[in-house]
Amino acid sequence: MTSKIIYTLTDEAPALATHSLLPMVEAFARTAGIAMETRDISLSGRILAVFSDKLKAEQKISDALAELGQLATQPEANIIKLPNISASMPQLKAAIKELQAQGYALPDYPDEPATDEEKDIKARYDKVKGSAVNPVLREGNSDRRAPLSVKNYARKHPHKMGAWAADSKAHVASMADGDFYGSEKSVTVGQAGDVKIELTANDGTTTVLKAKTTLKAGEVIDASVMSVAKLRSFLQAQIEDAKRQGVLFSVHLKATMMKVSDPVLFGHVVSVFYKDVLAKHADALKAIGFNPNNGIGDLYARLGDLPAEQQSAIKADLDAVYKAQPGLAMVNSDKGITNLHVPSDVIVDASMPAMIRDSGKMWNAEGKLQDAKAVIPDRCYAGVYQAVIDDCKRNGAFDPATMGSVPNVGLMAQAAEEYGSHDKTFVVPADGVVRVTDAAGNVLLEHAVQAGDLWRMCQTKDAPIQDWVKLAVNRARLSNTPAVFWLDPARGHDAQLIEKVQRYLKDHDTNGLDIRIMTPVEATLFSLERIRQGKDTISVTGNVLRDYLTDLFPIMELGTSAKMLSIVPLMAGGGLFETGAGGSAPKHVQQFVEEGFLRWDSLGEFLALAASLEHLANSYNNPKAKVLADTLDRATGKFLDENRSPDRKVGGLDNRGSHFYLVMFWAQALAEQTADADLQAKFAEVAKTLTENEAKIVAELAAPQGKPVDIGGYYRPDTAKVDAAMRPSATLNAAIAKLG
Ligand SMILES: NC(=O)C1=CN([C@@H]2O[C@H](COP(=O)(O)OP(=O)(O)OC[C@H]3O[C@@H](n4cnc5c(N)ncnc54)[C@H](OP(=O)(O)O)[C@@H]3O)[C@@H](O)[C@H]2O)C=CC1
Numbered sequence: 001m002t003s004k005i006i007y008t009l010t011d012e013a014p015a016l017a018t019h020s021l022l023p024m025v026e027a028f029a030r031t032a033g034i035a036m037e038t039r040d041i042s043l044s045g046r047i048l049a050v051f052s053d054k055l056k057a058e059q060k061i062s063d064a065l066a067e068l069g070q071l072a073t074q075p076e077a078n079i080i081k082l083p084n085i086s087a088s089m090p091q092l093k094a095a096i097k098e099l100q101a102q103g104y105a106l107p108d109y110p111d112e113p114a115t116d117e118e119k120d121i122k123a124r125y126d127k128v129k130g131s132a133v134n135p136v137l138r139e140g141n142s143d144r145r146a147p148l149s150v151k152n153y154a155r156k157h158p159h160k161m162g163a164w165a166a167d168s169k170a171h172v173a174s175m176a177d178g179d180f181y182g183s184e185k186s187v188t189v190g191q192a193g194d195v196k197i198e199l200t201a202n203d204g205t206t207t208v209l210k211a212k213t214t215l216k217a218g219e220v221i222d223a224s225v226m227s228v229a230k231l232r233s234f235l236q237a238q239i240e241d242a243k244r245q246g247v248l249f250s251v252h253l254k255a256t257m258m259k260v261s262d263p264v265l266f267g268h269v270v271s272v273f274y275k276d277v278l279a280k281h282a283d284a285l286k287a288i289g290f291n292p293n294n295g296i297g298d299l300y301a302r303l304g305d306l307p308a309e310q311q312s313a314i315k316a317d318l319d320a321v322y323k324a325q326p327g328l329a330m331v332n333s334d335k336g337i338t339n340l341h342v343p344s345d346v347i348v349d350a351s352m353p354a355m356i357r358d359s360g361k362m363w364n365a366e367g368k369l370q371d372a373k374a375v376i377p378d379r380c381y382a383g384v385y386q387a388v389i390d391d392c393k394r395n396g397a398f399d400p401a402t403m404g405s406v407p408n409v410g411l412m413a414q415a416a417e418e419y420g421s422h423d424k425t426f427v428v429p430a431d432g433v434v435r436v437t438d439a440a441g442n443v444l445l446e447h448a449v450q451a452g453d454l455w456r457m458c459q460t461k462d463a464p465i466q467d468w469v470k471l472a473v474n475r476a477r478l479s480n481t482p483a484v485f486w487l488d489p490a491r492g493h494d495a496q497l498i499e500k501v502q503r504y505l506k507d508h509d510t511n512g513l514d515i516r517i518m519t520p521v522e523a524t525l526f527s528l529e530r531i532r533q534g535k536d537t538i539s540v541t542g543n544v545l546r547d548y549l550t551d552l553f554p555i556m557e558l559g560t561s562a563k564m565l566s567i568v569p570l571m572a573g574g575g576l577f578e579t580g581a582g583g584s585a586p587k588h589v590q591q592f593v594e595e596g597f598l599r600w601d602s603l604g605e606f607l608a609l610a611a612s613l614e615h616l617a618n619s620y621n622n623p624k625a626k627v628l629a630d631t632l633d634r635a636t637g638k639f640l641d642e643n644r645s646p647d648r649k650v651g652g653l654d655n656r657g658s659h660f661y662l663v664m665f666w667a668q669a670l671a672e673q674t675a676d677a678d679l680q681a682k683f684a685e686v687a688k689t690l691t692e693n694e695a696k697i698v699a700e701l702a703a704p705q706g707k708p709v710d711i712g713g714y715y716r717p718d719t720a721k722v723d724a725a726m727r728p729s730a731t732l733n734a735a736i737a738k739l740g
């Protein structure tokens with residue numbers, strides 16, 4: 001077996017950064033006999049892979065995601081996973097358009113498929129849409145934390161935190177009833193078997209929503225429903241309340257990862273907020289195919305299809321809406337892009353912490369910060385953010401120089417919980433009752449529903465739960481830190497989990513450990529109180545809170561979740577090393593293209609690479625890999641100590657310059673170490689060259705800054721163009737080439 005690490009090629013900022021970093025990493029890894037292989041799991045790559053049959057021979061690419069999904073279930077897996085686009089519908093369509101323009105004969109996305117062929121095309125695209133990558137690769141639970149070196153760095157170089165006023169009007173608004181939280185029911189199934197999901201309408205007719213879902217013994221299933229009538233009246237009341245209080249209206253959902261439910265929720269917000277203009281022009285908007293689930297931006301984009309007169313009438317009525325309604329939080333006030341323009345622009349895990357970091361404010365239409373109402377319709381997790389906001393109002397902003405840390409152990413293996421619910425989420429077609437029945441006809445779960453309601457079922461397998469409990473105990477032991485399971489006994493699903501957690505904790509030696517179970521709000525208060533005293537508390541959570549908390553706490557503690565170590569110990573023994581805990585930072589690409597400056601911070605990649613090398617050293621007994629891992633660790637420490645992360649603006653060090661420093665420190669550490677004489681000798685020269693040419697290389701890397709860059713595409717940029725843009729230092733390239 002050869003030692004090999006798979007490095008994923010993804011999208012946007014992390015993909016650009018890869019063009020600079022990976023060639024250097026490859027050269028270093030080769031010295032230890034390690035092959036770095038790449039696999040394209042970008043949005044465009046995934047589209048091309050599923051439509052391979054429609055492409056010319058030279059355009060075909062293999063289905064790397066399917067291959068890696070398979071690999072993740074094998075003990076030899078060692079995968080470094082960078083963030084990728086989880087495409088919303090507008091992003092998917094934009095990517096299709098770009099690829100078509102590049103000469104790929106892809107079909108259009110059929111919004112309303114009529115023929116079997118169109119249905120097949122839609123099904124294939126829907127497979128690529130949303131969070132299509134992470135659930136496939138995450139065959140393990142997650143361990144996300146700020147390593148001590150990173151925490152020390154943040155304490156030494158605290159980022160800016162917006163001050164909090166006790167009378168801030170910022171708040172979270174959630175429904176009082178009729179939401180998923182209020183309706184959740186759950187059972188643990190004793191034996192393996194299949195279940196059926198069916199709607200019995202009030203007129204007596206039966207519709208099979210999903211004929212077969214296979215369950216394993218001990219699996220927890222839950223189901224819940226969101227009442228659309230109650231949602232819409234809640235939204236209307238919140239719009240009025242925002243106006244009354246003079247705060248910005250904003251909505252925070254996860255339309256990317258929750259690709260079936262949340263675009264629909266988003267669509268309701270759009271259609272309630274803009275109801276006057278949408279009602280008045282209903283026929284015209286139907287004719288141009290406007291769909292509120294794609295955001296109000298979809299309306300603006302399609303306006304051009306209407307006669308000029310009608311366009312200006314609609315525009316005037318849109319402006320009237322903005323006058324009558326409360327101010328909307330903006331994504332980009334210069335360009336007039338609101339919170340309701342694109343469902344993937346405001347994603348709750350990143351957007352709520354950003355609002356909290358900004359004193360409970362968001363951007364208004366004038367480009368100024370203003371107190372905001374954050375609408376998070378469902379109550380399952382919203383209370384966490386309100387608790388943080390209340391704490392900030394009471395005690396002021398958190399201080400990154402002194403605050404403790406909240407690492408996370410997250411249950412996510414095998415598409416656990418809500419994030420695996422897409423194939424079991426339905427917009428209910430008629431009033432009636434939805435039932436989940438087993439093969440013997442026993443009703444396991446049922447809900448009375450109305451047409452338009454969102455009904456969903458989630459699955460959580462037992463083996464991942466056992467693994468999660470074990471991981472929590474291990475982390476508590478290794479870090480000697482209290483661990484809190486964030487579970488709410490008032491929720492059907494969580495009540496089942498509490499029982500299992502209590503049972504499986506007995507399988508471990510928990511002597512001397514402080515392990516508790518608390519509701520999410522109690523756990524927040526407990527963790528925040530400790531954080532203000534500089535103490536750490538492990539959060540042990542389900543899949544959604546894993547996502548939310550691993551942006552929330554890092555953004556408060558470190559300014560960004562990019563600086564997180566994010567490991568997925570795969571249940572089959574392999575390792576999946578995610579890079580940071582954030583996304584693919586679309587704004588960074590915009591800045592790069594306009595100004596030739598890439599502010600992406602690759603610290604997450606550095607941390608993942610060290611963990612991956614360490615894993616490889618252990619599983620293949622490769623002492624050279626261990627030396628590479630240890631020296632990379634030292635280099636990262638120095639990198640943090642000297643604060644060589646990218647700046648935010650032209651003139652400072654950018655992503656490329658930060659890579660140079662990491663690589664120089666790594667080469668220096670290799671030249672200094674004595675554990676492996678061969679590596680020491682190999683790196684002596686490159687370390688010397690890089691050290692002596694520091695100023696020259698930094699200047700060569702900075703030379704292209706300040707000018708626009710043509711990368712030949714957004715979703716599928718031109719490799720040669722990006723290579724040239726990301727590797728502009730001939731001196732650095734030559735030094736690395738010498739490694740052979
Ligand atoms: N693991 C994955 O694959 C994930 C993928 N996504 C996907 O990413 C896309 C964008 O999602 P979004 O919610 O906007 O979240 P992002 O994390 O991409 O962006 C939010 C902000 O976080 C900051 N940020 C994140 N990573 C870095 C980094 N490495 N260096 C510097 N700053 C960073 C940037 O803020 P600033 O403006 O301050 O520079 C950025 O604008 C979506 O398509 C989403 O589906 C999202 C989360 C995880």
Ligand SMILES: O=C(O)CCC(=O)C(=O)O
Nearest residue numbers: 086131134256257547581
């Ligand atoms: O898969 C996705 O869409 C997002 C993943 C994410 O935000 C996370 O894991 O933190």
Ligand SMILES: [Mg+2]
Nearest residue numbers: 349547551581
């Ligand atoms: Mg996240």
